[in-house]
Amino acid sequence: MDLKFTDEQNMLRDMTRNLCADFSGTDVVRKMENDPIGVPADLWQQMRETGLLGMAIREEDGGMGLSMLDCAAIYEQLGRHLAPGPYFPSTVMVAGALRHAGEAADRRPLLGAIAAGDTVAVPAWLEPDGGFGPAGVQLRATRSGDDYILSGTKRHVLHAAAAQQLLVLARTGEAADAIDLFLVDTKTPGVTLTQQHSMASDTQYRVDFDDVRVSTENHVGAEGRGWQAWETAMYDGIILLAAWAAGGAERALEITVQYSKEREQFGKPIGAFQSLAHYMADASAVVDGAKMLVLEAAWAHAVGKDVKRLAAMAKLFACRAFREVTHMAQQVHGGIGFTLDYDIQLFYRRAKQLQMNWWDSSYLEELIAADILDRDGERTIPDPFTV
Known part of the structure; x- marks a missing residue:
């Protein structure tokens, strides 16, 4: 395993860092909080011009066709700057689900538009009181002649008001994984968007489907195979x-380290106090460990290895590291760290939300446990999210 970045990967990392420094400063992050659209125009335009919106989309589908390791180098920089916008749900999750559903060739105009930033498509997946597994999808798609009728509610739909298309996970049968994917225009009669407010103050919506009619042309992939495509896309997405x-x-x-050098108590910087210095030393080891695990998962994906356990471990550990480090940072900052004037609270709130979203810690732990204990096919770990 060679985790040393190539010259091209270093160039991608540096380009993204410079782009975010210029167009995704904390002033932009703050401006986008609770914004109904949530798309910073200048940042989005720069991502379009540099091709970053197509990084995870194959060249034959209109994107850059970068490897997972290439994309991980880019996403690390996006995370450093808390870059807002619908780039992940649109260009990674929707594009990935279309590809894994076998729809890439048929949807190339859509994929090309997503890669170019001309179209935003976001997934409508989670539901009220539902879990992360297939049993959590209860929105119904009922066949009506040549169409389907969708009825139900989705929550935590990121950037729904900025999107032209929703990729909806809907139940078509009684089997646990009898789930299909549908592309639904956000302007379709019966689709209602209601903005939600979250811990991270990002742009989320509740989407209600009231007998929404969808043509069979907008049914994605083979019937009853939607969950498999979605789950495979999720394993890709959680690495990023x-x-x-x-x-x-x-x-x-x-x-936090910089603050500890500048803030003084009892005539010396607070970083000179052993207890705080040890907090930051421990955090440094945790951050380095998270980065290495992420790179290992990305490398394994890039060379075609099975990444199910590594992907789940990477998100579990990296999100936990993000949460623990920002918690420590708040302690070092003291009470002022929670005030809106200080940037550290921006990281703290996003760390906790990311830990709870896109498969939370409990779900990831179950996936890892199932892989460890069922590796020989002798034991199956039950899905705890079946209510």
């Missing part, structure tokens, strides 16, 4: 979210 978290944790630690 882990890279984002590792980058955010590293930056939060840097901010």
Whole structure:
């Protein structure tokens, strides 16, 4: 395993760092909080011009066709700057689900538009009182002639108001994984968007489907195979979210170290006190560990190895590191760290939310445990999220 970046990967990392420094400063992050659209125009335009929106989309589908290791180098920088926008749900999750559903060739105009930033498509997946597994999908898609009728509610739909298309996970049968994917225009009659407010103050929506009619042309992939495509896309996506978290944790630690050098108590910098110095030393080891695990998962994906356990471990550990480091950072900052004037609270709030989203810690632990204990096919770990 060689985790040393190539010259090209260093160039991608440095380009993204410079782009974010210019167009995704904390002033931009603050401006986008609770914004109904949540797309910073200048940052989005720069990502379009540099091709970053197509990084995870194959060249034949209109993207850059970068490897997972290339993308992880980029996402680490996006995390360092808390870059806002719908780039992950659109260009990674929706594009990935279309590819794994076998729809890439048929949807190339859409994929090309997503890669170019001309179209935003976001997944409508989670539901009220539902879990992260297939049993959590209860929104119904009922066949009606040549169409489907969708009825139900989705929550935590990121950037729904900025999107032209929703990729909806809907139940079509009684089997646990009888789930299909549908592309639904956000302007379709019966689709209602209601903004939600979250811990991270990001742009989320509740989306209600009231007998929404969808043509069979917008049914994605083989019938009853939607969950398999979605789950495979998730394993890809959580590696990049882990890279984002590792980058955010590293930056939060840097901010805290700098603050500890400047803030004085009893005539000396607070970083000189052993207890605080040890907090930051421990955090440094945790951040480095998170980055290495993320890179290992990304490398394994890039060379075609099975990444199910590594991907889950990477997100579990990197998000935990992000959460623990920012918690430590708040302690070092003291009470002022919770005030809106200080940037560390931006990292703290996003760290906790990312830990709870896109498969939370409990779900990831179950996936890892199932892989460890069922590796010989002798034991199956039950899905605890079946209510």
